[in-house]
Amino acid sequence: MDTLTLIRPDDWHSHLRDGPALTQTCADMARYMGRVIVMPNLVPPVTNTRLAAEYRQRILRSMHDASRQFDPLMTLYLTDGTSAQDIREAAATDWLAAVKLYPAGATTNSDAGVNSLEALYPVLATMEEVDLPLLVHGEVTDADIDIFDREAVFIGEHLAPIVERFPKLRVVLEHITTSDAVEFVKSSGPQVGATITAHHLRLNRNDMLVGGIKPHYYCLPILKRRQHQDALREAAICEDRSFFIGTDSAPHEQQAKESACGCAGVYTAHASLELYAEVFEDLNALDRLEDFASLRGPDFYRRPRNTEQVCLRRVSWKVPESIPLGEEQMVPLGAGESLRWQVIEAGAQ
Numbered sequence: 001m002d003t004l005t006l007i008r009p010d011d012w013h014s015h016l017r018d019g020p021a022l023t024q025t026c027a028d029m030a031r032y033m034g035r036v037i038v039m040p041n042l043v044p045p046v047t048n049t050r051l052a053a054e055y056r057q058r059i060l061r062s063m064h065d066a067s068r069q070f071d072p073l074m075t076l077y078l079t080d081g082t083s084a085q086d087i088r089e090a091a092a093t094d095w096l097a098a099v100k101l102y103p104a105g106a107t108t109n110s111d112a113g114v115n116s117l118e119a120l121y122p123v124l125a126t127m128e129e130v131d132l133p134l135l136v137h138g139e140v141t142d143a144d145i146d147i148f149d150r151e152a153v154f155i156g157e158h159l160a161p162i163v164e165r166f167p168k169l170r171v172v173l174e175h176i177t178t179s180d181a182v183e184f185v186k187s188s189g190p191q192v193g194a195t196i197t198a199h200h201l202r203l204n205r206n207d208m209l210v211g212g213i214k215p216h217y218y219c220l221p222i223l224k225r226r227q228h229q230d231a232l233r234e235a236a237i238c239e240d241r242s243f244f245i246g247t248d249s250a251p252h253e254q255q256a257k258e259s260a261c262g263c264a265g266v267y268t269a270h271a272s273l274e275l276y277a278e279v280f281e282d283l284n285a286l287d288r289l290e291d292f293a294s295l296r297g298p299d300f301y302r303r304p305r306n307t308e309q310v311c312l313r314r315v316s317w318k319v320p321e322s323i324p325l326g327e328e329q330m331v332p333l334g335a336g337e338s339l340r341w342q343v344i345e346a347g348a349q
């Protein structure tokens, strides 16, 4: 098989950043994606509908030069101060698609995140009532919990109680990294979904740490051991439709990652579909890629499936060593390496 045609995918978890960075991130998204769930972890964070509307306008403006447009679906950043009124205002729009929970201190730009989840239960009750999904960065931040255990502990201590207490609340456990997460999602009802990134499908912690530390593989939740990677690969191609695409493409300037204290985040938007296609091919499951990338997400979010198509061609091409990010440069996943599939540009279809 030398070409692969899919209904146009969507990216259900992406960081576009702001300002000059939008030129590159939006152009990359526009090449593949019909809709993008835009993460709200700007500085300052996107905590209400007005800020989200302004951010959305900046994104739409920076798409002017892109070959085509994607539909930015915005998210609200949950804080200790989020009110039921904030939730109702968000739910009244059709472009504010979800609310994002960052435990305070868990990841990049999460200082304004939630300190006590239990204190926000009234807000979660409103979200359940108005049917606004909760997206979760699922890691505890306790200093005495090992970084490799933080997702599993979060699931047991925080996520399971939420899912039990709010049975109709739609929840997405974002960028899952462990077999514990896979098992939890499988054992929950269809209101609990999970996104899986291309880098967590392709890499494990040996890739990051053996033979020298690779700062461009450092992201949160951190890459886990091989057995967990295998569980994610199995989940991505299994019959359970709760697992779907979400790249967590997260650009950082090269200097900020190649540093004594490097930032967490991996940029994959330059080749998102190609990176997933290689994994699915390695698993002999290319026929499952469309369901994962293009169908399950809209079904979970209760939005129409896209009607356009994208076409990939089997051709070897080399990922650039670095690409622009505003005035700076960033190192994308697979920099300098060859990929086996390439999306044929929209104009050439």
Ligand SMILES: NC(=O)N[C@@H](CC(=O)O)C(=O)O
Binding pocket: 015, 041, 107, 108, 109, 137, 218, 219, 220, 221, 248, 250, 251, 264, 265, 266
């Ligand atoms: N995944 C990451 O390692 N980083 C993300 C934040 C996030 O999604 O946790 C970022 O914004 O850089």
Ligand SMILES: [Zn+2]
Binding pocket: 107, 137, 174, 175, 220, 221
């Ligand atoms: Zn996250």
Ligand SMILES: [Zn+2]
Binding pocket: 013, 014, 015, 039, 248, 249, 250
């Ligand atoms: Zn993210």
